Amino acid sequence: MKKSLFAVVLSFGLLTTSILSVSAQEHEPGHDGMAADMNMKASVQQQVKSDMKLTLNGKPLQLDESYLIDNSLFVPYRAFAEGIGSEVGYDAATQTVTVKKDAKTVKLMIGSTEANVDGTKVSMVGPAQLINSSTFVHSRFLAEVFGIKVLYDENTRTVNLVSGGTSGSGQEVAKTYYVNIEGFAFKEGDITVEAGSTVIFTNKDKVKHNAVADDGSFQTALLAMGESESVTFAKPGEYTYFCEPHKNFMKGKITVK
Structure with missing residues (x-):
């Protein structure tokens, strides 16, 4: 025993x-x-080499290669940023990419899904990442953060970038603002913007949310966690909006001057 x-x-x-x-x-x-x-x-995150073409204001934007990662287009940050008229930098010690255009500065750390835009943290669809020893970033995010509209032509598989540029007086005519959806609330829900500005809604909650105008002028898709969608406001006015699944308590207002 x-x-x-x-x-x-x-x-x-x-x-x-x-x-x-x-x-x-x-x-x-x-x-x-x-x-x-x-x-x-x-x-x-499957990386599939993309055959999409890119244009900026109708002219081809030359990139050596691009990739589709989870159905989002990622491009080499240096060629893309310089192509849209930005200054670029890279800090090897912190693996941080810096892109500057006009008065806006964007910093992206390789492997992180958060970007630093003029000191404000903004979520991205996917992180900046190394592919074949080159740094690739989400093309739509980097374009829209600088007020560049992104239009996709499915028939020709072309991503058309449209830059608002500046007015005749040299003043910037388009700006980008951010509304983060977090804790079942629009964190920057009540904001004032200039006509022609773009507002990017980003969902940080684990449940889906959207932004729907009371007057029906805009409606984003239901955004999953980490997803974003932009809305451009061309006309002055007050635009109150809500989240459709949580309309009783999730509300905000955008004043366009």
């Missing part, structure tokens, strides 16, 4: 030691277990 009990205890001890050994190996830097885990995560 004592021998049987000793055998059971010994077997349990060996099993525990084996489990702990495997667990330690799986968390050891550089081990095959970690590499397999990283490969599994990488496979979640």
Whole structure:
């Protein structure tokens, strides 16, 4: 009886030691277990080389390559940013990309889904990431953050970028504002913007939300967590809006001057 009990205890001890050994190996830097885990995560976002063309105000925008990642177009940040007239920089120590255009500065850290826009954190569809040793970013985000409209022609598979530019007096005619949806509320819900400005709604909640104008002038799609949609306000006026699934308490107002 004592021998049987000793055998059971010994077997349990060996099993525990084996489990702990495997667990330690799986968390050891550089081990095959970690590499397999990283490969599994990488496979979640499938990178498909894109054949889409891009134009800026009707003229071709030359890019060596672009990729579709989860159905979103990612482009090499330097070529794209310089193509739309921005200044670019890269800090290797922090792996941070900086893009400057007019008075706006955007910083994106490789691997992060949050961008820093003039000191304000803004969510993106996907993180800036390295592909073939080059940094790729979400094209729509980087365009719209600088007030550039993005129009897609499905027949020709062309992404048309339309820049508002400046007025004859040299003043900027289009600006971009951000409304984050978080905690079942429009965090920057009551804002004042200039006519011609674009407002980007970004959902940070785990449930879907949208923005619907009371007068029917605009309605975004139901946005899942991390998704964004932009609305451009051409005419002055007051635009009250709500979230359709939570219209009793999620409301906001945009005043356009």
